[in-house]
Amino acid sequence: MTSEKNQSVVPIFGSNASEEAVMLDKMRMDPINPSIAYRLIKDELINEGNARQNLATFCQTYMEPEVTAIMAETMEKNAIDKSEYPQTAAMEQKCVKMIADLWHAPNRDRVMGTSTVGSSEACMLGGMAMKFRWRDRAKKNGLDINAKRPNLVISSAYQVCWEKFCVYWDIEMREVPVDSEHLSINTDTVMDYVDEYTIGIVGILGITYTGKFDDIKKLDELVEEYNQTHNQDLVIHVDAASGGLFVPFIEPDLLWDFRLKNVVSINSSGHKYGLVYPGVGWVLWKDEEYLPKELVFEVSYLGSVMPTMAINFSRSASQIIGQYYNFYRFGFNGYKEIHERTKKVAMSLAKTVEETGLFKMFNTGENLPIVCFTLKEDANVEWSLYDLSDRLQMRGWQVPSYPFPKDMQDTIVQRFVCRADMGQNMANAFAKDFNAAIKELSQARILCHKEPVKTTVKPEH
Ligand SMILES: *Cc1c(COP(=O)(O)O)cnc(C)c1O
Numbered sequence: 107m108t109s110e111k112n113q114s115v116v117p118i119f120g121s122n123a124s125e126e127a128v129m130l131d132k133m134r135m136d137p138i139n140p141s142i143a144y145r146l147i148k149d150e151l152i153n154e155g156n157a158r159q160n161l162a163t164f165c166q167t168y169m170e171p172e173v174t175a176i177m178a179e180t181m182e183k184n185a186i187d188k189s190e191y192p193q194t195a196a197m198e199q200k201c202v203k204m205i206a207d208l209w210h211a212p213n214r215d216r217v218m219g220t221s222t223v224g225s226s227e228a229c230m231l232g233g234m235a236m237k238f239r240w241r242d243r244a245k246k247n248g249l250d251i252n253a254k255r256p257n258l259v260i261s262s263a264y265q266v267c268w269e270k271f272c273v274y275w276d277i278e279m280r281e282v283p284v285d286s287e288h289l290s291i292n293t294d295t296v297m298d299y300v301d302e303y304t305i306g307i308v309g310i311l312g313i314t315y316t317g318k319f320d321d322i323k324k325l326d327e328l329v330e331e332y333n334q335t336h337n338q339d340l341v342i343h344v345d346a347a348s349g350g351l352f353v354p355f356i357e358p359d360l361l362w363d364f365r366l367k368n369v370v371s372i373n374s375s376g377h378k379y380g381l382v383y384p385g386v387g388w389v390l391w392k393d394e395e396y397l398p399k400e401l402v403f404e405v406s407y408l409g410s411v412m413p414t415m416a417i418n419f420s421r422s423a424s425q426i427i428g429q430y431y432n433f434y435r436f437g438f439n440g441y442k443e444i445h446e447r448t449k450k451v452a453m454s455l456a457k458t459v460e461e462t463g464l465f466k467m468f469n470t471g472e473n474l475p476i477v478c479f480t481l482k483e484d485a486n487v488e489w490s491l492y493d494l495s496d497r498l499q500m501r502g503w504q505v506p507s508y509p510f511p512k513d514m515q516d517t518i519v520q521r522f523v524c525r526a527d528m529g530q531n532m533a534n535a536f537a538k539d540f541n542a543a544i545k546e547l548s549q550a551r552i553l554c555h556k557e558p559v560k561t562t563v564k565p566e567h
Pocket of ligand 1: 223227267310345347348387
């Protein structure tokens with residue numbers, strides 16, 4: 107126990123407390139001076155990765171001081187407490203409207219939407235809405251809903267949140283396999299997976315593995331054709347976790363959103379290209395018709411009631427306020443300029459990779475600002491992409507290498523996710539380190555296993 111008499115004059119590293127182990131899994135008996143607590147906990151975190159050098163994550167790693175101030179100052183606001191914090195509740199709804207416009211909702215007044223903790227909660231809500239709606243319609247059509255489990259159709263390059271959704275809700279996941287010709291959903295075969303127990307199809311705008319887009323326009327045509335010939339009203343949910351707040355600014359003519367008839371709900375992560383620190387996401391339904399009433403609950407709001415549909419109850423509103431700040435501060439053109447620059451950075455890094463002549467490219471930053479590649483079969487090198495990741499880690503860069511999803515497990519890829527805070531200068535520094543790492547590996551004497559050690563981990567986020 108500390109015995110310092112006047113704690114404010116004892117230097118932190120001269121204190122007894124600074125010598126005690128902080129990494130205890132038992133609560134200490136006595137309190138400790140806050141400045142010592144601050145320092146020692148910061149120190150305990152000191153050898154974690156540097157977020158700005160993390161090329162694995164889609165999640166925002168930089169925000170301006172003004173917005174971090176607002177977010178820190180609003181941490182106590184509870185997002186669910188709409189009557190205590192009506193302005194905050196209004197900000198959330200204003201964000202929903204702005205996103206509805208970005209996604210071309212035909213009638214913004216009929217859109218339902220909410221902020222969430224991230225796309226995972228948003229996908230859960232989108233999936234539940236599809237399930238409830240399917241059940242209502244199936245009953246009306248006289249289908250025996252207990253005869254078979256309902257199913258969801260999605261490409262095998264799905265993000266793990268969909269697996270969770272299917273497990274939690276006892277849904278059969280029907281995976282359309284990816285192969286070397288179809289790195290996104292195979293539109294030649296997708297409809298073979300559909301039957302009257304299908305709650306919906308998920309299209310992905312920004313496949314986690316490669317950053318490629320599912321062809322959602324084509325998917326919509328196929329679904330439309332199906333609906334014309336079946337009494338079913340099949341729908342599409344778009345998982346636009348990474349693309350939803352990027353594409354509207356960069357490729358406004360790409361048809362993937364509510365302009366397509368059968369796209370009824372969309373989610374996106376505010377903390378990816380919405381440029382907010384983690385955890386905020388969004389899910390919107392094109393029309394209240396697509397959000398079954400059972401999923402809408404009422405909370406009190408200024409003496410009346412307000413509908414809510416989130417799974418979580420209490421959480422800080424500061425992320426919502428951060429999103430609102432970004433929309434207000436950057437405006438449409440600000441987002442466009444930031445994203446265009448990020449795309450340029452990604453394309454310059456793709457060029458660096460291509461120029462080595464060693465890699466086959468899967469993405470050169472042309473969809474999302476993502477660079478994804480594999481070693482050419484005839485690269486004729488003694489090292490693997492995993493070795494290259496390790497080598498880059500020595501300079502602080504976190505660059506993931508991982509196998510493609512099942513059916514393509516033998517293809518190992520490496521991926522760089524470029525984010526807004528990766529400026530061209532930082533990218534140049536990375537490119538230099540990347541080339542140096544290859545040179546070092548090519549000259550190094552590497553002891554290898556006879557067989558490469560395989561991992562089955564999924565890419566991050
Ligand atoms: C990141 C991601 C998710 C999960 O989003 P969180 O916001 O991290 O919960 C879901 N789907 C796709 C396609 C993603 O890229």
